[in-house]
Amino acid sequence: MTTPLPVLIDCDPGVDDSIAILLALASPELEVLGITTVAGNVPADRTLENGRRVVAWAGRPEVPVYPGCTAPLLGPVVRGKYSGAGGLGGTLLPESAAPAERDHAVDVLTRHLAAAIAESRKITVCVLGPMTNLAVALARDPSLAAGIAQVVAMAGAFSTGGNRTPTAEFNVLADPHAAEIVLRCGAPIVLAPLDVTFQALATPERVQALKARDGRLTRTAVELITFYDRNDPARYGEPGGPLHDPCVIAWLLRPKLFGTREAYVTVGLQPGLGYGQTIGDFFKLTGETPNATVLWKLNAPGFFDLLWDRIAAL
Template sequence: MDKIKVILDVDPGHDDMVAILLAAKHPRLDLRGITVVAGNQTLDKTVQNALRICTHAGIDVPVYAGMSRPLLRDQVVSTVHGESGLDGVELGPPARQVEEQHAVDFIIEEARKCHKELVLIPVGPLTNIAMALLREPRIVEGIKEIVLMGGACGQGNITPSAEFNIFVDPEAAQIVFTSGLPVTMVGLDATNQAVVYPPVLERIRGIGSRVSKMVVDSMLAYGAAYKALGDWEGPVLHDPCAVAYVIDPSVLKVKKAWVDVETARGLTYGRTVCDYSETAGKPANAQVAVGIDHKKLWDLLIYALEQD
């Protein structure tokens, strides 16, 4: 079976770290490069975090710095991941440098090499992906699909209406959803179900590798932040859910929907409006994840971590 060519677009972030490990270590994927965007922290920090993760985990994949701010709005950063973006995780300095090529140029270049073979997996704000589509619309000819982590049909997590990644750059998200490309939205309706309960954490700890220890340390720090936010029994691994779906689509239950993004500056700014029943009279432009097969998700992640 041929490997799936993917670009992972990240803003590390504790759950981004696990997404990187899953994408780089699972044999089903051919990770062409890691592109980085501002989001969970400023671009200088998210790039350094990506480089540190790759160094610590022995991942030999090029890392590209991308957009340092949203297309139109002021920059927003998360408080969940701390001042560094990876608070509580000791990784040491990176042993490699970021590539000179801009992330947007890399995405365009890779898409040009492919013919409906490249899968983009953005798990942060969609600024890099939107900018690539704006600069070179013909890249749609090389992209098979976009599987993104972001959005919510129900309650948001940064405002009552909006999920963080979409809220950071709603205009970029609207460009992606209206691109005409196949889009799968892996949002909070599904990812909030991916709680790392203690038995899952113990399975990861039991691998006994340097990388599994990194994941455990990260989840403990991330979990403490989640408990401070409310009644959570463990951290939630949002971003790896999108990677897992590309590896095995049966991990998620999806429904077709028309999805649009609210870009008016107001109470619902950044909301993903999901219409499953053509109430708005518009055909579906996306698949929306609504459920998770927990056993498949954790088995898939454990298998990838055991490849270390």
């Protein structure tokens, strides 16, 4: 039997974060060591509570959920637009009965990565929100990068343009300085930008296919995903809401569902229209060595088969 891949999930739940967490917890290929939360879609106290409710909903209350950073390193606070005021649309998930964790996300990341170095067992860090927690840990101790197998982040936008400004994707815009620190850390980086996540479109037909599945969580998952429908076919090509964050987990489970490109990626940090923009050199025009694998193409039918199968099986 293959040893499960150890992962930490850093997130700001969020509808699509919640679906990504479900996918991870439903997948025996992954050992979820913990979930760290950060301010992003909603304030930090809400992302923590949402994370605790998601693991309770999944029937995995033993998975610890930790509080994290409450604001970006620098720059203005930006909140999400598409997950509702509380982060989970109008859906009320069950409260967690597990004791609240008090350790801070930065300390948790530090502890796990230091142990990974000592034990020669690297950890994959899945970042589904602003990169503040991981950036602070790496800024405090850059040697921790040696404990990272890969950082897989839902982050950035290239040919599609942004989803919060004409140039910037939300997770990077919410803390571009943190994203730049992570991109410079020296660990392997995989980015799932809007270019690929827009292809993970939960169309009404695909949501109906989940609704037809018989599972404990499917009805609530359908409710969450239906709320997330942007009703913007002019942007996405057809009705539906893109499930950005589950692409990160799907990459770990089924990398053959994706086409990739290598690029040198940097982040715009100057005020103005380019603030938070991910700038990708895909053709080695700068002479810089590529620092990221960028997910670019998605086998959407295969992605949704995987996602729906796992959610229905929980």
